[in-house]
Amino acid sequence: MTKITFITSDNESITVEGHSGSVMQLAVQHGIKGIDGDCGGVCSCATCHVHVAEDYFEKTGQAGDIEKDMLEFEDNVSEFSRLSCQLEINDSLDGLVLTVAK
Numbered sequence: 458m459t460k461i462t463f464i465t466s467d468n469e470s471i472t473v474e475g476h477s478g479s480v481m482q483l484a485v486q487h488g489i490k491g492i493d494g495d496c497g498g499v500c501s502c503a504t505c506h507v508h509v510a511e512d513y514f515e516k517t518g519q520a521g522d523i524e525k526d527m528l529e530f531e532d533n534v535s536e537f538s539r540l541s542c543q544l545e546i547n548d549s550l551d552g553l554v555l556t557v558a559k
């Protein structure tokens with residue numbers, strides 16, 4: 458199981474576990490506030506925007522080209538922004554900390 462911690466806009470820290478699928482799907486399953494996943498994970502809504510904790514950014518890597526295009530339309534983009542639907546859960550992400558974008 459891979460543990461992922463979400464920090465919501467209320468500054469609540471919620472740790473959940475998953476073993477497959479995308480980080481967005483995991484967040485939606487657990488009702489993480491601020492992650493809606495409106496497009497179902499096809500990289501066309503940006504309602505799954507998160508900021509990866511700097512220490513973990515090496516593990517998630519940079520956004521892909523389509524993802525970057527989508528993030529251009531978002532407010533509050535940082536150098537650590539990712540769309541969580543594009544993050545596949547795997548063992549290497551264990552301990553990942555994500556701040557839900559406002």
Ligand code: FES
Nearest residue numbers: 496500502503542
């Ligand atoms: S769920 Fe729509 S871009 Fe991620």
